[in-house]
Amino acid sequence: MGNLLVTGGAGFIGSNFVHHVVEHTDHHVTVLDALTYAGNRESLAGLPSERVDLVVGNITDAPLVDELFGRADAVVHYAAESHNDNSLHDPRPFLDTNIVGTYTLLEAARKHDTRFHHISTDEVYGDLELDDPDRFTENTPYNPSSPYSSTKAGSDLLVRAWVRSFGVRATISNCSNNYGPYQHVEKFIPRQITNVIRGVRPKLYGAGENVRDWIHADDHSSAVLTILDQGRIGDTYLIGADGEKSNKDVVELILELMGEPADAYEHVTDRAGHDLRYAIDSTKLRTELGWTPSYGDFESGLTATIAWYRDNEAWWAPTKDGVEAFYATKGQ
16 A cells, blocks of 8 residues: 555644654555645645645545546545534535545545545444443444534445445544644634633533543544554444543643643533534454554643644644634634
């Protein structure tokens, strides 16, 4: 797999994957990214030009996709519209990118017999009760609750159908919530970190009881590379690092790690349709493929993430004011 095509490789988890591949392999990477608000060419800055190419384009552009697949040994598909709140406001871009875009890629993979890995989310499974001892597994029924998660569920099913109907050499991974470098400041963890850096009190949706299962983006990247190398064609693997934390716990830990009082935050209006709890059981990935996360606990990963945002204000500052102005209109 000397030539990797990474869709959405200028986005958050996609760019982290590109950095991981460059650091840990000899592969050449071509990034295909539309550079919407979530994509940022600066997230690829500093990578060697002989190892990484950026192609600005859309995954729904069939001729472009066909050309890029023609010279790729494998494709990792990160590109997606992924903001739940945006999907409630205007679902159409989510259908275009997550459904039509994935279909376009699958048809190219079918034509060129290209190894294909599809990145998905645990949100396709819906949510769990706060006191439910269960976690999501590869056998959990799909129960998406938003236009975003329903289009991701649809894209997963397309991949499975193309494997079964046309023999496409594909795998799927569904991951818990990522955090780490290069994450847009509209997202929960970087928004709170950058608020504290700027002397603004963090914001906590509702009572803060909602639970997410957090994984550092570098651990997600290593898991994806493991699946790409060793995963069984047609299989789905859940990626998680046993990082269940309530939003309240996360905000308080951020404040403590940044030298602020743990209660120095504000409660704001809860998000519409805010899922209660996500939790991943990654036993299959760990036992069958031997993967383990590098960050043994959430605090160590969060400490590294805080340091990155402190050191890279030039990366996130240009979008910060606009994000906060938008959330102010919603009372959040």
